[in-house]
Amino acid sequence: MRRDIPLLITGIAGVVFIVQYFIPHFPFNRFSNWFSDWFSIVAACAIWLGALNLFKLSLEKIHARREGWGYAVITIVCFLLMTVVGFSEGRDYSKVGTGFDWLYNYVYSPLSSTMFAILAFFVASASYRAFRARNFEATLLLIAAFLVMLGRVPIGDLLSGFMPPGMRLSQLATWIMQFPNTAGQRAILIGISLGIVSSSLRLILGIERSYLGGD
Amino acid sequence: MEHGAKSRYEIPVLIAVVTLTLVIYVARHAEWFGYLQLSAGLSLILMLLVAGSLIWILIRTLDGNPAGRRMVFLYVAVAVVLPLSMQLTQKIEVTPEVNQLYRGLQALPHGAKVLATFDYDPGSAAELQPMAETFFKYAFDRGFKVIIMGLWPQGPAQANMALTKVLSEERYKVKSLRYGVDYVNLGFQSGNEFVIQRMGGEFKSMFPTDYNGTPYDSLPIIRNVKNFSNIDYSFNLSAGYPGTKEWVLVGVDQFGFKMGAGNTAVQTTGMYPYLRSGQLIGILGGMSGAAEFEEITKYRGKGTKFMLSQSFSHVVVVVFIIIGNVAYIMFERGRATEKKKKA
Numbered sequence: 001m002r003r004d005i006p007l008l009i010t011g012i013a014g015v016v017f018i019v020q021y022f023i024p025h026f027p028f029n030r031f032s033n034w035f036s037d038w039f040s041i042v043a044a045c046a047i048w049l050g051a052l053n054l055f056k057l058s059l060e061k062i063h064a065r066r067e068g069w070g071y072a073v074i075t076i077v078c079f080l081l082m083t084v085v086g087f088s089e090g091r092d093y094s095k096v097g098t099g100f101d102w103l104y105n106y107v108y109s110p111l112s113s114t115m116f117a118i119l120a121f122f123v124a125s126a127s128y129r130a131f132r133a134r135n136f137e138a139t140l141l142l143i144a145a146f147l148v149m150l151g152r153v154p155i156g157d158l159l160s161g162f163m164p165p166g167m168r169l170s171q172l173a174t175w176i177m178q179f180p181n182t183a184g185q186r187a188i189l190i191g192i193s194l195g196i197v198s199s200s201l202r203l204i205l206g207i208e209r210s211y212l213g214g215d
Numbered sequence: 216m217e218h219g220a221k222s223r224y225e226i227p228v229l230i231a232v233v234t235l236t237l238v239i240y241v242a243r244h245a246e247w248f249g250y251l252q253l254s255a256g257l258s259l260i261l262m263l264l265v266a267g268s269l270i271w272i273l274i275r276t277l278d279g280n281p282a283g284r285r286m287v288f289l290y291v292a293v294a295v296v297l298p299l300s301m302q303l304t305q306k307i308e309v310t311p312e313v314n315q316l317y318r319g320l321q322a323l324p325h326g327a328k329v330l331a332t333f334d335y336d337p338g339s340a341a342e343l344q345p346m347a348e349t350f351f352k353y354a355f356d357r358g359f360k361v362i363i364m365g366l367w368p369q370g371p372a373q374a375n376m377a378l379t380k381v382l383s384e385e386r387y388k389v390k391s392l393r394y395g396v397d398y399v400n401l402g403f404q405s406g407n408e409f410v411i412q413r414m415g416g417e418f419k420s421m422f423p424t425d426y427n428g429t430p431y432d433s434l435p436i437i438r439n440v441k442n443f444s445n446i447d448y449s450f451n452l453s454a455g456y457p458g459t460k461e462w463v464l465v466g467v468d469q470f471g472f473k474m475g476a477g478n479t480a481v482q483t484t485g486m487y488p489y490l491r492s493g494q495l496i497g498i499l500g501g502m503s504g505a506a507e508f509e510e511i512t513k514y515r516g517k518g519t520k521f522m523l524s525q526s527f528s529h530v531v532v533v534v535f536i537i538i539g540n541v542a543y544i545m546f547e548r549g550r551a552t553e554k555k556k557k558a
Binding site: 029039108115116123125150174177 | 376407
């Protein structure tokens with residue numbers, strides 16, 4: 001029973017969404033809306049579940065004094081701070097000028113941007129150490145990367161200003177993006193889509209059951 | 216040993232970061248940055264010095280002393296920070312995809328209803344926030360009615376940040392734009408693609424109230440908006456999942472509305488098939504896309520300003536990749552010579 005009901009829900013929801021795409025009329029559209037609403041409810045609950053799980057794991061880390069437990073303290077303090085400030089302001093929490101808004105603009109936003117900005121340094125370092133012209137394919141990739149990196153910024157045209165029109169770096173970068181890149185992306189998309197179709201069918205038909213957990 | 220070394224550096228690095236942050240904070244409030252503007256001549260001299268030092272690194276690499284990763288970090292930092300104070304201008308060429316997006320917006324009539332979807336968080340704000348600001352400026356100048364929403368929890372807050380900035384400008388203050396009449400923020404709704412799917416039937420089912428809790432029907436701008444058929448154009452700003460791809464697959468394909476998008480640079484490459492097939496009207500890719508959008512709309516802002524840093528840092532990364540490859544080729548040659556000797 002514990003396995004049959006989830007399999008049944010998956011199967012029915014899957015079939016309803018497929019049929020609804022081709023016949024967007026009653027009763028399929030009604031069922032589709034019903035499942036979509038439930039998905040939103042489950043997704044909203046999952047946000048809470050995720051937050052509580054983070055809270056629990058951080059507490060466990062502090063209790064066991066595992067490596068980096070100090071960061072877990074910061075996580076909990078920030079988590080509680082945002083939650084308490086948000087709830088204390090009631091429905092107006094999201095308005096401009098509230099405490100929550102201040103925390104978002106001056107704490108969360110700069111910290112999040114900083115984390116992302118660090119990526120630039122790691123990408124540069126990783127490119128320096130790993131981007132090698134080891135063989136023909138890697139060299140081709142390297143040349144394409146150079147052309148796109150320089151062609152996508154204004155300095156590219158400054159460096160290639162002496163080239164005839166159509167051969168400037170920005171134009172070469174646009175050509176690479178519009179043709180070889182699009183062709184490659186299409187091939188990847190078609191491959192992924194076929195994979196999604198086959199795995200969706202396996203899920204709907206109950207062949208693929210690993211998502212249920214257990215054996 | 217590694218952990219010990221890490222612990223030894225943690226406190227001094229933390230102190231340095233806090234001190235630097237305080238200095239920047241004071242400098243910003245005291246408007247010291249105004250005095251830090253480097254003239255074009257001085258900027259060129261500094262650039263030549265940086266270029267010279269990179270040649271020196273290349274020579275050292277040829278001598279068998281390759282630069283460490285900290286050197287790369289230092290150069291990237293210099294390449295990003297230094298141009299912020301430089302008074303150099305660059306000619307920004309507008310790419311066809313940005314031009315297409317602009318033409319799509321230009322074709323809209325005065326008072327057109329535009330759905331602006333914000334699917335990103337502060338991490339991607341450097342690339343997407345300038346696009347958002349330019350879009351709002353253009354939309355308000357053309358008299359579009361802007362309906363904002365987000366599939367990411369932070370999206371509507373990012374939209375509010377851009378709105379606050381744009382509306383504080385004198386040009387828009389005099390327009391007396393009214394919330395609920397000229398623009399509205401519907402907020403975030405969980406459910407990813409399913410939100411788009413449900414909005415195809417009825418917007419109100421997913422957004423019974425706006426971001427501030429005002430009932431849907433009491434907002435004049437959306438009172439007569441039932442679903443996508445009442446929307447003239449959709450503009451999506453996205454940094455991942457759910458984002459442009461989901462809007463194209465579930466929204467554009469199924470409900471047939473027109474859509475343009477602004478994406479982070481890494482995400483843009485994956486969107487070209489949708490652009491070429493006409494599912495997307497146009498696309499703004501990364502900060503260069505933001506700068507091009509500013510260029511074509513004539514609202515020059517952060518995107519244009521930061522392009523010098525981007526140009527500089529791209530050149531530095533390319534030079535370091537070349538240096539890395541020089542070191543690699545030398546290493547391979549050395550190994551081949553050793554093999555020959557052994558043989």
